[in-house]
Amino acid sequence: MGIAENIRKIKDALKEGVCLVAVSKTKPDADLLEAYGAGQRVFGENKVQELVQKYESLPKDIEWHFIGHLQTNKVKYIAPFVGMIHGVDSLKLLKTIDKEGRKAGRKIACLLQFHIAEEETKFGLDLAEAREILTSDEFTQLEFVEIRGVMGMATYTNDTEQIRREFRQLKSIFNQLKQEFFVGRDSFSEISMGMSGDFPIAVEEGSTMVRVGSSIFGDRQYA
Numbered sequence: 001m002g003i004a005e006n007i008r009k010i011k012d013a014l015k016e017g018v019c020l021v022a023v024s025k026t027k028p029d030a031d032l033l034e035a036y037g038a039g040q041r042v043f044g045e046n047k048v049q050e051l052v053q054k055y056e057s058l059p060k061d062i063e064w065h066f067i068g069h070l071q072t073n074k075v076k077y078i079a080p081f082v083g084m085i086h087g088v089d090s091l092k093l094l095k096t097i098d099k100e101g102r103k104a105g106r107k108i109a110c111l112l113q114f115h116i117a118e119e120e121t122k123f124g125l126d127l128a129e130a131r132e133i134l135t136s137d138e139f140t141q142l143e144f145v146e147i148r149g150v151m152g153m154a155t156y157t158n159d160t161e162q163i164r165r166e167f168r169q170l171k172s173i174f175n176q177l178k179q180e181f182f183v184g185r186d187s188f189s190e191i192s193m194g195m196s197g198d199f200p201i202a203v204e205e206g207s208t209m210v211r212v213g214s215s216i217f218g219d220r221q222y223a
């Protein structure tokens with residue numbers, strides 16, 4: 001099946017209001033243009049250099065989301081144009097994003113990444129660490145970051161009940177933070193969860209943003 005058809009099928013399966021982030025990492029510009037031709041405008045990348053190259057060569061009305069682990073020394077390359085940074089998991093990174101946002105003259109949308117999976121290797125905060133960041137004086141002084149919600153990745157497993165539990169946990173973290181720190185702030189509204197293997201469960205559990213790669217573009221080949 002072609003890319004355009006894959007996108008149409010996935011969009012049909014999403015609830016209204018759920019944003020599809022087309023994860024195009026490792027894929028050539030031609031593939032992204034095919035998705036673009038099918039109306040797709042939000043793309044996700046996880047490498048800074050690749051993101052910058054694609055931003056430069058592809059249409060300017062694309063909204064680029066950074067979905068990977070972001071090193072502080074690379075924030076400056078994407079700050080002028082990035083639409084959202086999904087994987088924020090430290091105050092240090094937030095402070096750098098703020099600094100680069102200030103230089104670029106724009107407020108940068110960020111999601112706090114939470115560790116919900118069983119695997120040790122996945123990045124992310126727990127609720128206590130997030131509270132520590134959000135209550136710190138340093139955080140409250142930041143003017144060029146906007147926390148728009150939360151992001152997480154479920155364990156890579158066939159156990160759908162486990163996946164569902166982990167997504168529920170992220171939704172509950174979102175609700176907690178909303179209540180404690182973002183009451184009445186409509187901008188805190190996103191729950192980025194769900195990938196090719198698990199996005200239907202994520203949507204059932206309240207996802208507002210799914211990050212889908214291989215179900216759109218096919219399997220990735222890593223050189």
Ligand SMILES: *Cc1c(COP(=O)(O)O)cnc(C)c1O
Binds near residue numbers: 023068196
């Ligand atoms: C690669 C990636 C995805 C997409 O994965 P697929 O299984 O190809 O849909 C989603 N989120 C993150 C953070 C990723 O790195």
